[in-house]
Amino acid sequence: MTGPEVTSRRRGRRTRTESAGTRDRILTVAREEFSERGYDKTSVRGIAKAAGVDPALVHHYFGTKEQIFAAAIEVAFAPALNAPDAVADGPLDGVGERLTRFIFGVWENPATRTPLLAILRSAVNNETAAGVFRRLIASQLMRRVAAQLDAPDSELRAELAAAQLVGCAMMRYVIKLEPLASVDIEQVIARVAPVVQGHLTGR
Amino acid sequence: MTGPEVTSRRRGRRTRTESAGTRDRILTVAREEFSERGYDKTSVRGIAKAAGVDPALVHHYFGTKEQIFAAAIEVAFAPALNAPDAVADGPLDGVGERLTRFIFGVWENPATRTPLLAILRSAVNNETAAGVFRRLIASQLMRRVAAQLDAPDSELRAELAAAQLVGCAMMRYVIKLEPLASVDIEQVIARVAPVVQGHLTGR
Structure with missing residues (x-):
């Protein structure tokens, strides 16, 4: 060589x-x-x-290998990383619906859902992969969403909102629990958006 | 032989x-x-x-093998299967806090958390395992919680509440995202219980 x-x-x-x-x-x-x-x-x-x-x-x-994984999931996760822009793109009292609609948009599209599922699988299975994923969403997603909220506990707020969205994705697209798996996505958004809004800006 | x-x-x-x-x-x-x-x-x-x-x-x-898995996860999942009793054990306007407190009780205890994590891993990785898990939580958890709610969409309500709880568990115990991973569990319960209550009995 x-x-x-x-x-x-x-x-x-x-x-x-x-x-x-x-x-x-x-x-x-x-x-x-x-x-x-x-x-x-x-x-x-x-x-x-x-x-x-x-x-x-x-x-x-x-x-x-860990660094290659970090680079690979940053590409695979790229569509979801636009979420902070969706948060920024309007008044704070509509942030729940904007963020919820954006995230489900990424999950509803098979082309963007498949890489997300793959990342989720690796993160659930392997501590190192979970660490890489944690650092990515902390720096690229949670902190950027939190920065747009006017609250001292803004990171915890962003994470609890994300928890509702991640949990819905798990139930709808991975476990495929009915009726949640088949119900019209607009019905899910109508129920979840106020919860996301509440976590981000409530009380 | x-x-x-x-x-x-x-x-x-x-x-x-x-x-x-x-x-x-x-x-x-x-x-x-x-x-x-x-x-x-x-x-x-x-x-x-x-x-x-x-x-x-x-x-x-x-x-x-699928049937052995079903029997095995029914044992491993047994602590969580008492959730419907926690729902039944008091007035409906306190159901959010009772259910949230019960589920986090199961997750906070390493002895009951470990088997839950193992089931979650199998369900995320394998379609057959996901199907077994889906049937178990549909019949033993969601329907039994839903049966105690007085609403036509009670199963969807139970699932959206579960989504918030499952998502929190993912973020706190699997991805270990800070500050959610380290914040006092009472603080998490205080934020999540009203959301669970809202999903189950709101509007």
């Missing part, structure tokens, strides 16, 4: 764009591997093999 | 009590296996081996 990257191109012709392409390809493969196998059963070696690169290159771009 | 049961005792001396003992031992082992390995990686053969019996005897007592 002459270097960490294994490609069919000659090293001399590699450009910055090609490196970015390789990095993206590894990240896409990592997302798929973590999604299909879960955190425990995914290995750096397996990601490297599926991406057609040397494991050293995966380490070079992303670091440890 | 002379029969499905493999024990050191002579067949002629076996009694009804011994059979019950064997059945219980298999169930205990099954609970441990499902809890440690999850639904996917647990096999009837593995349960039989750990219990020191023939796989045919496990099938004889419990049926399929």
Whole structure:
């Protein structure tokens, strides 16, 4: 081996764009591997093999398995990470409905639901994965939502609101408990939005 | 082999009590296996081996792997199945606090939390396990809570209340998001009980 990257191109012709392409390809493969196998059963070696690169290159771009997972779920979780914008996009007395509608929008769409489910599975199964997920939602979601609330306990408020939404997602999309699994989503939003509003701005 | 049961005792001396003992031992082992390995990686053969019996005897007592899982989680989930009694044990306008306090009591105790976490893991990871869990909580929990409410949509109400409680458990005990993970449980109950009350009896 002459270097960490294994490609069919000659090293001399590699450009910055090609490196970015390789990095993206590894990240896409990592997302798929973590999604299909879960955190425990995914290995750096397996990601490297599926991406057609040397494991050293995966380490070079992303670091440890934990760090690759962090990068992969940040991409997979990206749609949900727009939630703070939904919170910011209007007056505070409509925040419950905006946030609830936004979150269920992400869950109702199979294309965005599937990666969320995969992250949830890894987080429930593995302490390290749970830690990565915890740091992601704390920094990218909870703190950003909390920052828009005018209350000393704003982070706890954001988390209790999130708990109602996460619990609904568990019951509707994972456990698939009836009638909640089949009831029209507008009916769910009508019941849940006031609760989310209450947690965020109540009393 | 002379029969499905493999024990050191002579067949002629076996009694009804011994059979019950064997059945219980298999169930205990099954609970441990499902809890440690999850639904996917647990096999009837593995349960039989750990219990020191023939796989045919496990099938004889419990049926399929899915049916063994159903029996095992009914035992593991037993503490939570007293929730409908907590609901019944007082006036309807205090039901939110009674149910919330009861459920967090189960989750706060490591001895009852551990089997709940194991069931949750299996249900999130495997569709068959999710189905078994769904049928158990539908028949033993949701319908029994709903039966005590005086509303046409009582099952949906029970499920939305459960969603708030399940979501809090996910955030506090699985993802361990701060401040929710460390805040005094009485503070959580004070915030969540009115929401549960609202879902169950509101408007």
